[in-house]
Amino acid sequence: MSVTASQVHGAVQTLTQSSDTLFLLLGAIMVFLMHAGFAFLEVGTVRHKNQVNALVKILADFGISALAYFFIGYWVAYGANFFADAQTLSQGNGYELVKFFFLLTFAAAIPAIVSGGIAERARFYPVLIATFFTVGLVYPVFEGMIWNGNFGLQAWFESQFGYGFHDFAGSVVVHGVGGWIALVAVIFLGMRKGRIRAGKHTNFAPSNIPFLALGAWILCVGWFGFNVMSAQTLNGISGLVAMNSLMAMVGGIVAALIAGKNDPGFIHNGPLAGLVAICAGSDLMHPIGALITGAIAGALFVYLFTYLQNRTKIDDVLGVWPLHGVCGAWGGVAAGIFGQTALGGLGGVSLTVQVLGTVTGIAVAVIGALIVYGIIDKLSGLRLSEEDEFNGADLAIHKISSTSED
Known part of the structure; x- marks a missing residue:
């Protein structure tokens, strides 16, 4: 029996769709695993x-x-919903479903x-309500602007400056937005009790360095799914993205090692700072540019976190604003610097646009967070009572401690 050209084409297309679906599914699983990293870093x-x-x-x-993302956020960002029958949704080997994941x-x-x-x-349920609205509305607004061309922002950038805002894997779209939202929430909540003693700042030591380190390692490994698999197809996969992610991570480690004076907390957050910063331009930069980007991010984290904890009333427990907010913003700008052909990059990026796009992301995050957390704080309050905070959130909220009393 002869095989027609259309049959061959159909088989190749099916194989390609299946491969892309599996590729993106593996990426989704790797990034999902990163949430265990977030958990253990905080623990x-x-x-x-x-x-x-x-x-919890x-x-x-x-x-x-x-x-929030299934029913609202994905529709806001991409104009797509899941209110079709399962047969329709699973077309193309379910690639669009895996893309959602x-x-x-x-x-x-x-x-x-x-x-x-x-x-x-922080109180438990008010924070979950804030999560619903930030993920369902605030984040998707900027996500759709950058990754789906919503509201004409990217078209305007291209018409005025020749290039759109480039954020390959989310230095600004994900990390910058998350970090600046966190800053607003932290300011609403105020400082933890006991941080100021005799007029001086007191820092609480980490409870478990091995857990902190485990969280950092899980995040580092998962980040290669976060960055490399942002290509979303096998055809688009780039070894340059992997190499640049590696070099930025190394830059962050070394810079935090030096600036942090061997402190294990800084050393394990250094690679994360580098990885946050390289997301935007990981597909454009030369590996040396990535190394420098990561090193600057690692140093930024150490100095800003130290300053916040010792000189201000901004009580950011894990330093998420320096790590994600500031290093994410730096990553957006760095893509416009080290992505230039004059510095060994691939080009196709404008520093002016990178700065403008980064500032826009910060504005969306801050305004959205002010609305969401401001309303919730007025209606129900965000903070635990002084007694509950003293006893700890474990007993106050979950009625159990992390260790046995035996």
């Missing part, structure tokens, strides 16, 4: 009386994020980032 950093709450928050936030893991990173900043004194 290791907070005091023992808040460890259960840290674990990350998982509960993911569940609420999934509902992949992008959901990005969206759910927003409350996971916020969680680390507001740890140890």
Whole structure:
């Protein structure tokens, strides 16, 4: 029996669709696993009386994020919904469904980032309500503007400057937005009790360095799914993205090692700072540019976190604003610097647009967070009572401690 050209074409197309679906599914699973990294990073950093709450928050936030993004957020960003029959939804080997899963893991990173900043004194259900609205409305507005061309922002950038805003894997779209939302939430909540003693700042030591380190390692590994698989198809996969992610991570480690004076908390957050910063331009930069980008991010995190904890009333427990907000913004700008052909990059990017797009992302995040957290704070309050905060969120909210009393 002869095989027609159309049959061959159909078989190749099916194989391609299946391969792309599997590729993106593996990426979604890797990024989903990163949420365990967020959880253990927070568990290791907070005091023992808040460890259960840290674990529960990350998982509960993911569940609420999934509902918000499924019913509202994905539609806001991409104009698509899931109210068709299963046969229609599963066309093309279900690639669009897996794409939703992949992008959901990005969206759910927003409350996971916020969680680390507001740890140890936030009420449980008000924060989950905030998660629903930030993932369902605030984040998708900017996501759709950059990754789907909504509201004509990208078209305007291209017409005025020749290039659109480039954010390959979300330095600004995900991390920057999450970090600036977290800053607003942290300011609403205020400082933890006991941070100021005799007029001086007191820092609470991490409760479990091994858990903190485990969280950082899980995040580092998962980040290669976050960055490399942002190509979303096998045909688009780039070894340059993997190499640049590696070099930015290394730059962050070394810079945090030096600037942080061997402090294990800084050393394990350094690679994360580098990886946040490289997301935007990982497909454009030369590996040396990526190394420099990551090193600057690592140093930025150490100095800003130290300043916040010792000189201000901004009590950002895990330093998520420096790590994600500032390093994410730096990553957006860095793509416009080290993506230039003059510095070994691939070009096709404008520094002016990168700055404007980054500022736009910050504005959307801050305004959206002010509305969401401001309303919730007025209606129900965001902070635990002084007694509950003293006893710890584990007992106050979940009625159980992380360790046995035996």
